[in-house]
Amino acid sequence: MTKVLARNELLAQTGQLAPTGVLEHLADLRQLHGNLDGLALLRPLLREGPLKGKTALVSSFGAESAVLLDMVASIDPAMPVIFLDTGKLFPETHEYREEVTALLGLTNVILARPGAARLARYDADGGLWAKEPDLCCDLRKTEPLDEVLKDFSAWITGRKRYQGGARTQLPTIEGEPSSGRIKLNPLAPWSADDIERYMLLRNLPPHPLLAQGYRSIGCTTCTRPVKAGESARAGRWWGLDKTECGIHGDGI
Numbered sequence: 001m002t003k004v005l006a007r008n009e010l011l012a013q014t015g016q017l018a019p020t021g022v023l024e025h026l027a028d029l030r031q032l033h034g035n036l037d038g039l040a041l042l043r044p045l046l047r048e049g050p051l052k053g054k055t056a057l058v059s060s061f062g063a064e065s066a067v068l069l070d071m072v073a074s075i076d077p078a079m080p081v082i083f084l085d086t087g088k089l090f091p092e093t094h095e096y097r098e099e100v101t102a103l104l105g106l107t108n109v110i111l112a113r114p115g116a117a118r119l120a121r122y123d124a125d126g127g128l129w130a131k132e133p134d135l136c137c138d139l140r141k142t143e144p145l146d147e148v149l150k151d152f153s154a155w156i157t158g159r160k161r162y163q164g165g166a167r168t169q170l171p172t173i174e175g176e177p178s179s180g181r182i183k184l185n186p187l188a189p190w191s192a193d194d195i196e197r198y199m200l201l202r203n204l205p206p207h208p209l210l211a212q213g214y215r216s217i218g219c220t221t222c223t224r225p226v227k228a229g230e231s232a233r234a235g236r237w238w239g240l241d242k243t244e245c246g247i248h249g250d251g252i
Helices: 007-014 022-033 038-047 066-075 091-104 116-122 133-149 192-201 208-212
Strands: 055-059 081-084 109-112 154-156 173-176 181-184
Touching: 022 038, 022 173, 022 181, 038 066, 038 181, 055 066, 055 133, 066 091, 066 192, 081 133, 091 208, 109 133, 116 133
Parallel strands: 055 081, 055 154, 081 109, 154 181
Antiparallel strands: 173 181
16 A cells, blocks of 8 residues: 655655744734634734734635635735645536636635646556545645645634534644644634625625535545535545545644
């Protein structure tokens, strides 16, 4: 079986592992802003202090992504937004990205794609997802994201506690020791109802696959609609002992 490299091991081998210096501010940032969420959290952190000009939003342009995209656009439409184009996304996701980008006036959407040489070596036939899903996520998500994020000291995620699993204790401000970066989770305490209310209040368009029962949207190969009573993420990697893609490998 092909070995899946841990993130810090991979980065060390490629010479990309370098502390950014912002983790020394983690305790202070938590003390000053840790009780905030949403725009109240993002505004001060993106406009002043050690994260100003050094932060990117990582967005899947998925089922609930428009909320954070709207918040970022209201602060600075030129803020970097990283979109992981795995090569196996739904056409509707690409269409939705174009729609929301134009609607919100986002001017700096960065497409992160898997390396051609790595895909040719490990997934030449495109079927790796069925044989080694962890390695597939590593090649198509973790590695491309690490490559782009090496230019940033912090990144914003859309994870929420109500999504369950390892996310139930998610802080709004989180450290990532393997990279030296800080992760901001401004929607961590939000509920599904909070998300829906914000979408309606801001008149944001829904992802087109929501109408077909998809509540958490990833790659076509590893995503299905959820059934009544199932959690939003039940349609991801169903039948596997896998609940995360791996880009959120550690935290403090």
